[in-house]
Amino acid sequence: MSIDFPGSTSEEGGRTILGNWASGLAPKSTFPGECTLSKQVAAAGSPQGAERKIHSAYDDPGTPEEISRRSFMANATLAIGGIVGLGLVIPIVGSLLPEGASSKGTWSPLTADELKSLQEATSKPVKLEFQLKSKDSYLPEQSNGEYVWGIKTNKQTFDSARTDLPTSGELPFSDGTYDVINMNFVILSPICPHLGCRPVWNDSATRFQCPCHGSQFAFSGEHVAGPAPRGMDPLPLREQSGLAQIMWIRYESGVPNRVIISYQS
């Protein structure tokens, strides 16, 4: 608690800021008490006014007993502040911990039209629009329009292009693992693996180009230029009683590995 204070005007040339002051050892000349007292006397209507000097409580260092009592009171006051502060910091920090993400993905059906456009796809990726149900904190469940890219390919072409994907062609997700290629289709997430913008397909360049930082991806979603750390992320596709269904997954951006962070948009 004892810290030298070189800027002091005290005759002693140095004193402590909190320690001695708190316990009442500080020398007389270092306190503005006199001034305060003069004001008070003036306010009380003293005939002598500001000229009259009154003994300030801070002029008298007090008995050793008083000094040790003050030292205790100073420390106790600081301790009380600390305890109350801690009592508030704990619930505040606890409340700020994020809500857990839902750990189970949901399958969203593609409409017959969207499925048809996927089946008729050629050498261009197809933008597939669908309704994604999502639950955002306390808000009621909502259905929002979302889209993914669908490409028509075959295992040989795709595997040779996407060397960043496992050779087994399977990725893990909440229901187990999914085949990246299903029925000769691959569904690609529209989210750029760099920092989460949305690359757009450029017909003349035959590239996905990200408008934010210029990452480029070829037809199969392989990373060919720009800062993205990995290729575009494949999403699960399945056939269920004649309907094509896809699952929306958000992967962590900016890292080379695919880490699932959420099944919400």
Add this chain to the structure above:
Amino acid sequence: MLNWLESRTGFVSMAKEFLTEDVPGGASYWYVFGSATLFAMILQITTGIFLTFFYAPSAATAWESTRAIYLNPWTHTLLSIHYWGSSAMIALVFLHMLQVLIWGAYKSPRELQWIVGVLLFLVTLVLGLTGYLLPWDMDAYFASQVSLNIAGLPPGGEILQLIAQGGPVMGTNTINRFFGLHVWLMPAALVLLVGAHLAIFRHNGSAGPVVDDPRKLKPGRFWPDQMFMDGAASFFVFVVILLLASFAPPFLDQKADPTNAAFQPYPAWYFLFLFGLLNFVPWLFSQIPGLSSQANAPWVEMLAAIVVPTIGLLIVLLLPWLDRSTTRSFASRGKILWSTFLTIVAIIGLSIYAQVGIQAKEAAGPPSQSEDQILSATPPPETTAASGGASDASAAGAKVFAQNCTSCHGTNGQGQPGVAPPLAGNPFVTGDPKAVINVVENGLHGQTVMGQTFGAPMPAWKGTLSKSDLAAVITYIRGSLGSNKASAVKVSDIK
């Protein structure tokens, strides 16, 4: 480290200057009320700031986000501290004012400090009033409806009411405006006024105890002597708030339903005396021969709701000039002290009068409106948070009920005349579980229920709802709606 800071900012010597203050007559626990109020304010600002991280002010989200605050134990803790902190702050402001009043410390040269203090009291009350609306539950809605309509009573008050409401009736604009008042305008005013209050305090110094010659008082130290007592008192306040927050957390009622005509709004305790005045003045008139015909006249209501409180406020504001005695001695201020005493007796009396009246109305009202039933009829998330009651099955059932049944049977199962029968207090619902399961699974139409016919057919829910949902919702309607306390239904009971 402190030297480094001091040489560049002077903060250390500023803090020292601030803490170095003589206390005439020495430190005393009598002086802790102002500091304890300041502590309550800091507590309210801190918890309030973090509550805004979770609360969303609109008619579509106010109640929903408040419910989410109740459901998370951490945010529920912050809310409970904030709820009791507001009561503590108002009580402490009142005690602080009372002490200044008794000691005559408002006298020259401290008149402006008193006036700033009275303004602080008003700002604190406005903070309480605006905060009361924000959860947007039944009580929030109807209590605010009453206070807004009172604001509209005096000449020119209509404009004030429209501005506060943000439209001809209460709605999402009202929530947004009250939110702005509660978290920005009023706290900013509070902090500025507290700054002025403290600056004036330091200019004039502490008034000290009532003695013949204040110059003879031996001075004591603010730091650490008085600060320690202030800290101890603040800590006591903090512990009391924590205990109340733990053992009597606030209660979230159902979402505001303007059509619930039977709802009996209940003001915050610190407004009970105004509520009592509003009922007492017409009663007083009805007892006076010759004036009894005027008891329910608009001017009597205006007198009770506006004129008397305004006169009271003016008297309090002008007290430094109304008290003509030249000294602060108790002997010379007998009239002021007696008036203070009688005013406090009147405030307590009116509060009790209001409280008794509210309880009598609640007892006489429809049974579904008693305190217990409001608690048990609350949708599941709050029940688990506020009263720790409902089981998991009942909570799931409440969700199924809210999604599928409330559009016809009402949010509390109160039914809709001519459309669908009530489920709360319906002996069929609490009777043979097999019969209830049969109706829910297979539907019902054209039957006379409780002596009445209802137009909407009961759909057959078999196949639409899963067996576990059916069991949950039947358990819920039998055990949690209104005063229903019938047995639960198991999944295995559903065929």
